[in-house]
Amino acid sequence: MGDLGRQVGEGRMSEITYLEGIRQALFDEMERDPSVFCIGEDIGAFGGAFKVTEGLAAKFGDERVIDSPISEIGIVGAAAGAAHMGMRPVVEMQFIDFIANAYDILTNYVATARYRAFLPCPMVVRGPSGGYVRGGPFHSQNPEAGFIHTPGLKVVYPSTVADAYGLMKSAIRDEDCVLFFEHKYLYRRIKGELPAGDGAVPIGKARVAREGKDLSIITYAATVWKALEAAEQLEREDGLSVEVLDLRSLAPLDDEAIQATVRKTNRVLVVHEDTRTGGIAGEITARISESSFAWLDAPIMRVTAHDIPLPYAPQLEDFVLPQTSDVVRAARWVAAY
Amino acid sequence: MGSRRQATGGARQDAVAVERRTRNKGAAARPSALLSREQKLELYYWMRLTRTLEERLVALYRQTKVVGGLFRSLGQEADAVGSCFALERRDIMSPLIRNMGAMLVKGAAPLEILRQYMAKGDSPTRGRELNIHFGDLDRGFIGQISPLGDMVPVMAGVTLSFKMRGQDRVGLVYVGDGATSTGAFHEGINLAAVQKCPLVVIVESNQYAYSTPTWKQTAAKQMVDKAVGYGVQGLQADGNDVLAVYDVTKAAVDHARSGGGVTLVELITYRRKGHAEHDNQSYVPDGEIEWWAANNDPIDRYHGVLLKELGFTAPELDAVDARVRDEVDAATELAEQSPFPEPHDALQGVYADPAAETPLWFREGTRAAVERNERAEGWGTWDAKSGKGA
Numbered sequence: 203m204g205d206l207g208r209q210v211g212e213g214r215m216s217e218i219t220y221l222e223g224i225r226q227a228l229f230d231e232m233e234r235d236p237s238v239f240c241i242g243e244d245i246g247a248f249g250g251a252f253k254v255t256e257g258l259a260a261k262f263g264d265e266r267v268i269d270s271p272i273s274e275i276g277i278v279g280a281a282a283g284a285a286h287m288g289m290r291p292v293v294e295m296q297f298i299d300f301i302a303n304a305y306d307i308l309t310n311y312v313a314t315a316r317y318r319a320f321l322p323c324p325m326v327v328r329g330p331s332g333g334y335v336r337g338g339p340f341h342s343q344n345p346e347a348g349f350i351h352t353p354g355l356k357v358v359y360p361s362t363v364a365d366a367y368g369l370m371k372s373a374i375r376d377e378d379c380v381l382f383f384e385h386k387y388l389y390r391r392i393k394g395e396l397p398a399g400d401g402a403v404p405i406g407k408a409r410v411a412r413e414g415k416d417l418s419i420i421t422y423a424a425t426v427w428k429a430l431e432a433a434e435q436l437e438r439e440d441g442l443s444v445e446v447l448d449l450r451s452l453a454p455l456d457d458e459a460i461q462a463t464v465r466k467t468n469r470v471l472v473v474h475e476d477t478r479t480g481g482i483a484g485e486i487t488a489r490i491s492e493s494s495f496a497w498l499d500a501p502i503m504r505v506t507a508h509d510i511p512l513p514y515a516p517q518l519e520d521f522v523l524p525q526t527s528d529v530v531r532a533a534r535w536v537a538a539y
Numbered sequence: 540m541g542s543r544r545q546a547t548g549g550a551r552q553d554a555v556a557v558e559r560r561t562r563n564k565g566a567a568a569r570p571s572a573l574l575s576r577e578q579k580l581e582l583y584y585w586m587r588l589t590r591t592l593e594e595r596l597v598a599l600y601r602q603t604k605v606v607g608g609l610f611r612s613l614g615q616e617a618d619a620v621g622s623c624f625a626l627e628r629r630d631i632m633s634p635l636i637r638n639m640g641a642m643l644v645k646g647a648a649p650l651e652i653l654r655q656y657m658a659k660g661d662s663p664t665r666g667r668e669l670n671i672h673f674g675d676l677d678r679g680f681i682g683q684i685s686p687l688g689d690m691v692p693v694m695a696g697v698t699l700s701f702k703m704r705g706q707d708r709v710g711l712v713y714v715g716d717g718a719t720s721t722g723a724f725h726e727g728i729n730l731a732a733v734q735k736c737p738l739v740v741i742v743e744s745n746q747y748a749y750s751t752p753t754w755k756q757t758a759a760k761q762m763v764d765k766a767v768g769y770g771v772q773g774l775q776a777d778g779n780d781v782l783a784v785y786d787v788t789k790a791a792v793d794h795a796r797s798g799g800g801v802t803l804v805e806l807i808t809y810r811r812k813g814h815a816e817h818d819n820q821s822y823v824p825d826g827e828i829e830w831w832a833a834n835n836d837p838i839d840r841y842h843g844v845l846l847k848e849l850g851f852t853a854p855e856l857d858a859v860d861a862r863v864r865d866e867v868d869a870a871t872e873l874a875e876q877s878p879f880p881e882p883h884d885a886l887q888g889v890y891a892d893p894a895a896e897t898p899l900w901f902r903e904g905t906r907a908a909v910e911r912n913e914r915a916e917g918w919g920t921w922d923a924k925s926g927k928g929a
Contacts, residue, residue: 239703265703271733276726279692280699286681287631287700307723310686311693317889318668319682353889353896377891454893465914492900496914 221389223363223396224328225254227370228292232262235290238374239266241277242294251296252330252389274303278327282312282379285325290374295329298383299343312379313354326373328382331359332424332475333507333523335387338514344423344476344507349381350453350485356405357453359383361426363394365450368403376405385424392427406451408459414445417537418463420486421473422449425524429473432529442537452482457489464490468499469536473529478506500539505532570625570789571782579849582624582781584859586616586838589640591863592649595871596656600816604875606658607669612637614779614811617837618743619713620644621784622806625792626679626711631697633681633690635713637743637810639671646678647671649867653874660880687718691727691740698736698795709795711739711788717748719765720756728801732769737795739788740803743778745810750822766803778806779837782844809835 218226232238239262240255246269249256259267270277274295281291295301301308308327315321333342349355356378360366366384373380411426412433419429426448433444447463449456464470470490472483483504490502505524513519574582593611600609612619619640623632626645634641639652654662656670663673664682674682681697683690690712698710718724719742731738742762746753759765766773772794776787784806791802809831813820820828845851886896900908 268734271726271730273692273726273730275689275723276692276695276730279689279723279727280696280730283681283693283696283698284700284703285696286676286693287697289700289703291696306686307689307692311684311689314684316891318664318672318684319674320664320888321674321676321681322891356890492908493911496912 217393217395218363219390220360220363220366220385220392220394221252221254223367223394224370224384225256225258226396227367227374228255228258229261231290231371231374232258232266235374237288238290238292239268239284240292240294241268241270241281243270243272243277243296245269245294250294252386254328254330254384255294274300275307278304278312279307281325281327282307282315282323285323285379286315286321288322290324292326292328292374295327297337297341297343298329298331298345299340301327301329301345301381305348308349308355308379308381309352313352315354316378317354322377323379324375324377325379326370326382327379328370328373328384330386330389331383332385332387333512333519334424334475336514336516336519337386337512339511342512342519344383344474346381346383346452347476347481350455350482354378355453356380356451357383358405358451359385359423360403360450361385361388361392361411361423361448363392364397364401365403365409365448367396368401369405369450371400371402372405375402380405383423387424388427403450406454406456408456409448409450410445410459410463411448412444412446414443415467416443417469417471417533418445418447418467419471419473419529419533420447420449420460420463422452422482423475425473425475425529428524428526428529431526432533435526435530436533436537440534440537442533444533455486455489457493460486460490461493464494465497468497469539470498470500470502471505471529471533471536472502473505473524473532475507475523477509478504479509481506500536503532503536505529569782569786571785574785576849578624579845580851580855580859582620582785583838583841583845583856584863585620585624585640585644586781586841587860587863588643588649588866589616589620590838591860591867592643592652592870593639595867596653597816599653599657599871605656607656608815608817609656610636610670610815611812612639614831614836615743615745615808616640617781617841618741618778618784618806618808621781622711622713622741622788622804624785625788626709628679629707630709630711630792631676631679631681631694632711633674633683633694633697633713634671635683635687635690635715635718635743636671637715637745638713641713642671642680645680646675647673647680649870650873653870654877657874657877658879659874659877660884661877665884666880686721686723688714688721688723688725688727690714691718691724692730693727694738695727695731695734695736698731698738699734701737702734707796709737709739709792711741711792713741713743715748716742716744716746716753716756716762717751719762728769728771728803732771732801735798735800737798738801739791739795740801741788742803742805743808744805745778745808747810747814747823749814749818752822761805763803763805769801769803771801771803772799773803773805775805775807778808779835779840781837781841808837
């Protein structure tokens with residue numbers, strides 16, 4: 203193991219951050235498989251805007267950690283071409299907001315490559331996502347819903363260190379394109395230990411973050427932590443037993459885990475940081491209605507961001523985004539229905 | 540109207556001027572001078588095959604056996620064939636809609652193309668994609684998609700992988716004059732230029748993008764000028780002179796293979812058919828198509844060169860024409876017998892894992908959906924308000 207390996211790899215028994223978990227997975231996969239390479243803006247010598255790729259260029263060289271022009275179409279397209287030829291590219295969006303620039307090539311080219319042309323396209327597009335960081339309209343977005351709508355793409359959005367590490371490993375090893383959303387609020391706030399062994403986390407499997415029997419909160423990414431906070435408060439103040447399901451993968455969705463929690467508690471709150479209309483909560487609600495309508499004792503309710511471009515000022519951002527107090531209030535309503 | 544005539548007339552003059560330039564070069568210095576007699580005849584074969592196969596497709600289209608639209612490359616056969624002929628088997632090429640000839644050179648079979656157009660179940664894409672949108676990495680071509688320009692960054696990545704792995708391989712990507720206006724074209728060629736990828740970008744200036752003439756597409760005087768802005772080599776040739784096309788592309792391919800990086804090659808040609816078969820070309824000035832057909836048909840021109848300059852005989856060329864007719868006849872007969880796709884095959888292969896999607900509930904009968912939704916008695920009925928229940 204090189205410098206980074208010593209820095210992070212040998213410290214596996216101690217706690218590392220969510221960001222370090224992602225970096226460690228990139229490091230481990232690049233070391234394991236010479237076909238893995240990173241491409242993105244300012245990711246080499248500088249180590250990326252958030253330093254996710256720090257140390258990788260020094261270890262693996264400029265040819266495997268490529269500083270690209272400001273070209274989201276270019277780097278996603280180039281990743282696809284390289285992936286066809288047997289490489290395993292990991293593309294960084296400096297902020298995930300800029301993935302919109304690559305929407306055409308991701309949805310029209312990458313997502314359809316296997317189906318229409320039998321072309322393998324194993325690649326990862328990753329980037330810092332999400333709000334609560336005063337980033338304003340273009341450094342705070344959650345554009346995941348736009349991509350779960352596209353057959354051919356996989357989408358993951360971890361909330362813990364172990365999942366950030368394990369899902370990145372699985373994403374790189376997957377035979378298809380995986381969009382890997384990283385929550386920048388969690389980058390340095392969340393710490394955890396890496397599991398012993400390989401630690402790869404399968405794509406498409408949700409995780410019960412907290413067991414409960416009265417009410418299920420289905421969520422992912424940063425709002426997993428808000429749901430957990432809310433669950434503690436509800437137990438303390440209301441005696442409610444709240445289950446929290448962390449989806450981890452958004453495409454494919456873990457229908458089995460969703461059904462299991464619905465049929466266990468019969469009351470569901472779907473929580474996400476993304477805007478409301480066309481958000482994933484709507485899809486989850488429809489699936490529960492189709493599969494488990496008879497199991498519901500209350501309407502499925504959503505706690506989401508307002509349908510507003512995310513504003514900068516703390517007073518505005520906090521108002522637009524869902525907060526723990528919102529989750530508590532909504533959960534009480536659903537529990538009392 | 541006046542400016543439109545002038546613009547297209549200007550393109551005509553450009554082609555003539557370029558032809559004169561390439562012709563004036565010493566014949567010995569041209570890579571095409573090193574082609575064997577067989578190879579020179581082969582160029583004629585590929586061009587004739589392109590045209591005859593497309594003519595057959597027109598007949599099938601009129602019989603409604605072609606399911607979707609039909610895209611012709613009439614008048615552009617030399618640019619597709621001559622350029623792709625400069626590649627080695629191990630090189631990778633990505634065609635555009637007027638490059639059926641390039642695909643044939645790369646090993647695509649007329650039978651595959653007929654099955655594609657006829658949406659047959661044993662077509663290269665099993666009915667998933669249309670017309671010549673297909674590829675094969677073993678034979679060295681990658682199928683295009685419809686959003687124009689997208690194949691440029693993809694081929695930047697293909698050739699980046701050659702560079703990273705130290706492989707002696709070159710990539711070639713075709714775009715039309717219209718695609719040069721896209722962001723994907725710009726980002727792709729710029730990235731490839733910075734990375735010094737072994738990539739040849741061929742811009743086919745065929746004067747129209749659907750109905751839009753080139754002068755409405757760009758303020759640049761000629762497409763080859765764009766090379767300067769990207770810091771890459773720019774070359775230009777008469778796209779209707781198959782040997783000139785081969786020469787200029789070979790120079791670009793050699794440049795890429797020797798580590799020189801990207802070349803933008805502009806081939807000046809003319810699209811004599813509409814965007815697709817439905818297009819009545821009402822936007823084309825009177826007489827323009829007829830002028831090109833009478834004075835600058837690439838196959839007529841090469842036919843003349845073979846007879847007058849390269850020592851071939853009329854019976855030799857007639858034999859090629861007959862061979863092409865026989866091959867297209869045989870392929871048509873087979874394609875007509877091909878089965879249509881099995882509908883359930885539509886669910887296969889969106890992902891490697893899972894390998895197939897499941898049909899939706901209304902396709903498997905509604906009973907199962909009802910049963911799945913039934914709530915088991917006495918289970919999961921805990922009441923949060925009263926605190927009673929399981």
